[in-house]
């Protein structure tokens with residue numbers, strides 16, 4: 001089963017849960033984890049009526065942790081010294097930013113061949129499925145919990161951390177009205193700022209393509225809602 005197969009069932013669940021959350025905790029910050037992640041963040045953002053700083057999603061921190069781990073293992077170095085970020089939707093076309101990946105300040109491209117980098121990027125994209133295949137039932141929980149904890153700590157301790165988060169974009173990166181993974185500043189106000197970094201044409205195209213996959217799911221949800229009246 002892919003993350004997208006969960007779309008309409010989880011849309012109904014997150015809509016119902018959001019309604020209750022908004023009723024009982026109107027000032028809360030919602031950090032969504034449910035898959036398919038970006039579409040669910042979009043659904044929760046729209047259902048809640050909250051401003052965008054109070055609804056965002058966890059995926060990029062997990063995907064980045066996997067990417068950093070695979071690089072650290074390949075180079076036999078501490079994962080603490082691998083700096084990286086994975087953008088885009090939490091799906092098969094997520095966008096590990098190779099150009100911004102460094103190991104102890106050294107660009108990854110100086111340390112690994114393009115073949116090895118490509119293979120790590122692909123393994124990162126397939127990371128969720130790899131765990132599901134090993135577990136046989138259910139999906140990853142240790143690494144997602146650690147990723148959620150980082151984001152919640154950033155909110156509770158007002159840490160102003162720069163992490164990848166799924167945020168509702170309002171024109172940033174040329175994307176308007178869609179929730180996608182981008183670098184964000186997380187603090188006491190929730191998703192306090194979308195950070196825009198410069199991308200090459202190729203990176204930008206990859207981000208747009210990933211966003212297009214999210215848009216497809218959002219369109220399916222809109223049709224289902226329209227049909228249900």
Ligand SMILES: NC(=O)C1=CN([C@@H]2O[C@H](COP(=O)(O)OP(=O)(O)OC[C@H]3O[C@@H](n4cnc5c(N)ncnc54)[C@H](O)[C@@H]3O)[C@@H](O)[C@H]2O)C=CC1
Pocket residue numbers: 006010013016017032033034035036037058059062090138139140141144
């Ligand atoms: N964003 C990410 O990176 C990740 C996302 N996920 C997603 O997180 C979600 C949860 O995963 P797990 O905790 O492993 O699943 P799980 O099956 O262990 O837990 C789901 C929980 O939701 C509850 N639930 C079901 N329907 C409900 C409803 N209508 N109202 C309230 N609660 C309801 C169930 O009783 C169960 O306790 C899944 O959608 C999974 O794909 C999981 C890992 C990483």
Ligand SMILES: CC(=O)C(=O)O
Pocket residue numbers: 003035062090127128129131139140
């Ligand atoms: C379940 C999921 O989305 C993941 O492990 O990446």
